[in-house]
Amino acid sequence: MQTLGLERYNSGAGVPTLNRNHLNEIEVGVHVIESQQKIATILSAYDDLIENNLRRIKILEEMAQNLYREWFVKFRFPGHEQVRMIDSSLGKIPEGWEVKLVKNFGEVITGKTPSKKRFDYYGSDLPFVKTPDMHGTIFVHNTAECLSNLGAASQSNKTLPGGTISVSCIGTVGIVSILGQTSQTNQQINSIVLSSDVYREFLYFALLDLEETIHNFAATGATMSNLSKGKFESLQIVCPMDHMVNEFHRIVFSMFEQIENCQLRNVTLRQTRNILLPKLISGELDVSELHIDIREA
DSSP: OOOOOGGGGBOOSSSOOBOHHHHHHOOOOOOOHHHHHHHHHHHHHHHHHHHHHHHHHHHHHHHHHHHHHHHHTSOOOTTGGGOOEEOOTTSOEETTOEEEEGGGGEEEEEOOOOOTTOGGGEEEEEEEEOHHHHTTOSEEOOOSEEEOHHHHHTTGGGOBOTTOEEEEOBSSOOOEEEESSSBEEOTTEEEEEESOGGGHHHHHHHHHHTHHHHHHHHOOSSSSOBOOHHHHHTOEEEEOOHHHHHHHHHHHHHHHHHHHHHHHHHHHHHHHHHHHHHHHHHTSSOOTTOOOOOOOO
16 A cells, blocks of 8 residues: 555645545555454554563562562561560661661762753763653663664763763652663753662662652752752662671562563564564565454454
């Protein structure tokens, strides 16, 4: 099937306009019903696989988060009956635990945007993470924009390793994600390069639970919330003893691995589906001879 070439029907002078009469006269090639049903079945199979992975991600995240809250928020960790509670700046906490600042978990780095005047700073070499890339995902792999190697090198001190925890701190504040690979971020994001990977899952959930605090710290009375690097570094977190963090990491690490694998599979599934869609609709891929179990409408 050919593209419609609607521009040749433009009847507007200043503003492009498509006349209704012209639109009514345009002929469009349509697949026979059986082919339409086969195409719908093929595409629906991809949608089902994506949806199954999303459900699995949600279940795994809930399992890990419920364990985090049971141990580190409700303080019902193994052996808690024998541990007395003591006073702290954040209220009663188990004896042997301490209140730490965010900066105690690693190096905090605020992102930066390379000069937009340098077109050669942008390309496809290094993911450049912005807040919209963090929405609805634990691990950030795909970004709307990437830097070139040259652009990344222009601010090499902003390069973050995979496993870094990133938090949006300007505008829409409190979004927490984990970088799936070496990346850089823009200036709206503060990131923690962890001094120990065993704190990754613990700190991810701790920062999620600090969303309201982050919002309050970021409220400046201006039109846009802004949590400075200094304020972010000074956020307080109740931290258990090392052996408990190690045990939590041991239990939930495989859950996070499965979550990341499901996310990556969904990236591949969406890309494949989006490549197939125009080929199927245009007839470039002929489905008429395919033996497919057609779904009922």
